[in-house]
Amino acid sequence: MRVVHSPLHARHQGGKELHRGELVPCFESPARAExxxxxxxxxxxxxxxxxALSAQELLGVHDAGFVDFLRTAHAExxxxxxxxxxxxxxxxxxxxxxxxxxxxxxxxxxxxxxDPGTPxxxxxxxxxxxxxxxxxxxxxxxxxxxxxxxxxxxxxxxxAGHAVYGGYCFLNNAALAAQRLRELGLARVAVLDVDAHHxxxxxxxFWERADVLYVSLHGTPETDYPYFLGxxxxxxxxxxxxxxxxxxxxxxxxxxxxxxxxxxxxxxxGRFGAGALVVSLGVDTFAGDPISPIALGAEHFPLLGxxxxxxxxxxxxxQEGGYAVADIxxxxxxxxxxxxxxxx
Amino acid sequence: MRVVHSPLHARHQGGKELHRGELVPCFESPARAExxxxxxxxxxxxxxxxxALSAQELLGVHDAGFVDFLRTAHAExxxxxxxxxxxxxxxxxxxxxxxxxxxxxxxxxxxxxxDPGTPxxxxxxxxxxxxxxxxxxxxxxxxxxxxxxxxxxxxxxxxAGHAVYGGYCFLNNAALAAQRLRELGLARVAVLDVDAHHxxxxxxxFWERADVLYVSLHGTPETDYPYFLGxxxxxxxxxxxxxxxxxxxxxxxxxxxxxxxxxxxxxxxGRFGAGALVVSLGVDTFAGDPISPIALGAEHFPLLGxxxxxxxxxxxxxQEGGYAVADIxxxxxxxxxxxxxxxx
Ligand SMILES: [Zn+2]
Ligand SMILES: [Zn+2]
Numbered sequence: 001m002r003v004v005h006s007p008l009h010a011r012h013q014g015g016k017e018l019h020r021g022e023l024v025p026c027f028e029s030p031a032r033a034e035x036x037x038x039x040x041x042x043x044x045x046x047x048x049x050x051x052a053l054s055a056q057e058l059l060g061v062h063d064a065g066f067v068d069f070l071r072t073a074h075a076e077x078x079x080x081x082x083x084x085x086x087x088x089x090x091x092x093x094x095x096x097x098x099x100x101x102x103x104x105x106x107x108x109x110x111x112x113x114x115d116p117g118t119p120x121x122x123x124x125x126x127x128x129x130x131x132x133x134x135x136x137x138x139x140x141x142x143x144x145x146x147x148x149x150x151x152x153x154x155x156x157x158x159x160a161g162h163a164v165y166g167g168y169c170f171l172n173n174a175a176l177a178a179q180r181l182r183e184l185g186l187a188r189v190a191v192l193d194v195d196a197h198h199x200x201x202x203x204x205x206f207w208e209r210a211d212v213l214y215v216s217l218h219g220t221p222e223t224d225y226p227y228f229l230g231x232x233x234x235x236x237x238x239x240x241x242x243x244x245x246x247x248x249x250x251x252x253x254x255x256x257x258x259x260x261x262x263x264x265x266x267x268x269x270g271r272f273g274a275g276a277l278v279v280s281l282g283v284d285t286f287a288g289d290p291i292s293p294i295a296l297g298a299e300h301f302p303l304l305g306x307x308x309x310x311x312x313x314x315x316x317x318x319q320e321g322g323y324a325v326a327d328i329x330x331x332x333x334x335x336x337x338x339x340x341x342x343x344x
Numbered sequence: 345m346r347v348v349h350s351p352l353h354a355r356h357q358g359g360k361e362l363h364r365g366e367l368v369p370c371f372e373s374p375a376r377a378e379x380x381x382x383x384x385x386x387x388x389x390x391x392x393x394x395x396a397l398s399a400q401e402l403l404g405v406h407d408a409g410f411v412d413f414l415r416t417a418h419a420e421x422x423x424x425x426x427x428x429x430x431x432x433x434x435x436x437x438x439x440x441x442x443x444x445x446x447x448x449x450x451x452x453x454x455x456x457x458x459d460p461g462t463p464x465x466x467x468x469x470x471x472x473x474x475x476x477x478x479x480x481x482x483x484x485x486x487x488x489x490x491x492x493x494x495x496x497x498x499x500x501x502x503x504a505g506h507a508v509y510g511g512y513c514f515l516n517n518a519a520l521a522a523q524r525l526r527e528l529g530l531a532r533v534a535v536l537d538v539d540a541h542h543x544x545x546x547x548x549x550f551w552e553r554a555d556v557l558y559v560s561l562h563g564t565p566e567t568d569y570p571y572f573l574g575x576x577x578x579x580x581x582x583x584x585x586x587x588x589x590x591x592x593x594x595x596x597x598x599x600x601x602x603x604x605x606x607x608x609x610x611x612x613x614g615r616f617g618a619g620a621l622v623v624s625l626g627v628d629t630f631a632g633d634p635i636s637p638i639a640l641g642a643e644h645f646p647l648l649g650x651x652x653x654x655x656x657x658x659x660x661x662x663q664e665g666g667y668a669v670a671d672i673x674x675x676x677x678x679x680x681x682x683x684x685x686x687x688x
Contacts, residue, residue, distance in 0.1 A: 016365075018362070018431055018433065018460060019428075019433075020426060020427060020428040021360075021426075021427070021428025021429030021430060021431050021463065022367070022428045022429070023366070023367050082364060082365075083364060083365070084363075084364040084365025084366045085365030085366070086365060087362050087365050087460070088460075089362065089363075089459060089460070089461055089569060090458055090459040090510065090511070090569055090570050090571050090572065091435040091437040091458055091459065091572075092437050092438060092458075092571075092572040093435040093436050093437045093442070093454075093457070093458040093508065094436060094442050094455070094456075094458065094505070094507065094508045095458070095505040095506065095507075095508045095544065095545070095548040095573075096458060096544060096570065096572035096573050097572045097573055097575075098437070098438050098572070100565075100572075100575065102565055102566050102567065102571045102572070103566040103567060104566055104567035104568070104571075106567075106569075106571065107565065107566065107567065107568075107571035107572075110437075110571055110572070111438070111571070111572070112438075113437070114434060114435055114436075114437040114438065114439070114440060115433060115434040115435065116362065116431070116432075116433070116460035117433055119365065161438070161439040162439065163438065163439075164437065164438045164439045166434065167434070200439065200440060201439070204439040221444075221446055221451065222446050222447040222448055222451065223446065223447065223448035223450075223451065224448070224451075225433060225434055225450075226434045226440065227434050227436075227446045227448075227450065227451035227454055227455070228434065228435075228436040228440035228441045228442070228444075228446070228451075228454070228455070229439075229440050229441055231441075231444065
């Protein structure tokens, strides 16, 4: 399968995040993408660059004010003479208003964010837009007839909602791919999210839509990030009622439990009658991942790939998380090889 | 006037907060209370300790699950072998659920919090409960006939809501004082908040109540913390409709603008027909304050005190913010002296 990747991802680097109460270099590092790229190149996959995306093309998924904020925030921060990391000092959480965007930069930053671990750095916008471009380009390849394509996105996207960023994510690459497939004529698109964390952003974006099914396997929000979405009782609303499906797993779930939930997810996608599939692929389900709630072995990733292929759908695979850097290339390659060998 | 203060405040120390993207020692330091204590002692005020408060006595203002969380969180953190600062990694902000408390400690911490700058340390609960005790004891002195009393509280309280902490605040001392005055027979109690920041917690606690008026002067949320509450259009709801009054001020407002808004606030309290007054006294309105949106001079604090006294109401003054540590004692003393000399 074709791989779409942009070197612009490297512009998003140097940030720090709060981890166990200390500021540490972000787990979501440029090395992640470099090592995946090296692995897929060595395995003989053809890698191409994405087409350029305009900010306008994001508006099928994202809010215009939010996109503007992401595009200009760092320049505004620098113009105000500020230093350090762009991390909000308050969030519109419980007991606070969510209906008014403060005019100042600090307030706007908190308004559009939900966590203190996703700093915006100078190159964040360039990298995020390029990652969105990878996902959209991969969707276009598949819409044009490729059986599958892999968008090697960085930063990841599934925690980014319609107008909110967090969890290392700024623009929702998988949602943009699904939306692009819809625009190109696919009537029903399924997003299957196998990252170790719930894709709260993707769920939120398609919450009231019946044309995009969202199914996710992830560590339960009872104990795992992002904590405030991803329970089994979330099923969509309005026209989207029944088109969200969450399969939370207990902490440190292993392959047998994971595989059983995966079969449920595949059945849900099958019943939906999707014309295409978008996979939010996080390999932070790996047991060696430093921030992972799920404990798969490297040998399970090819099995996962094969089961995804068993749906026999045109498929866009979008890179999400995975923070066991030394193993990330091999684990992603395991999924892609498993997918290409196919399932039955 | 009598001063109520507890040395237990010093157990809350050693935390770090995010400021301009770096972890720095909390601006809300033990030295703040020590320097105020020294100033009031030197000026001849009588200082006494508060009575002990039970967690049960907090429930007129705070949620039981929230109180339990604050009481046990640090022990739980330590028992789990965690280190560093207790700062949440995600908040139930936009696009996320606020109706489900995750079981795990990290999720519960984010659920009950709205900012990453208010770490819970080992002695936080002891200090917060003692501060609440100061406010309640001062309220009891006033209910028993003292014309006024000053609760030298630390940590402060006005950002803490019914079930949410943040902004250096854990328990809402001023709200507990107002509630205690109500319990002791005062039919109508006004809270006048002159801290430089909006008292989002106090407003939220009394939002639907007609028996407690909340009036606040503060830097506009357009540019200042806490950003997501404190606009002029917030007037209360249900039975409390019309019993919240916000007077946001433009950034770096000086005495003339401040004094004009103060007169409006005093008129609102007068019209309400309060039987007692609780003042949330922050001296972070001082121009030299490192995180202040308002620019009063030291000479304005006695004027403020005199205007507060002009209401001629039994008054509980509760310490909130003030981070220009070298000046904090003099500025607080200015208010207290101005109040005692009285206004007309
Ligand atoms: Zn993840
Ligand atoms: Zn303040």
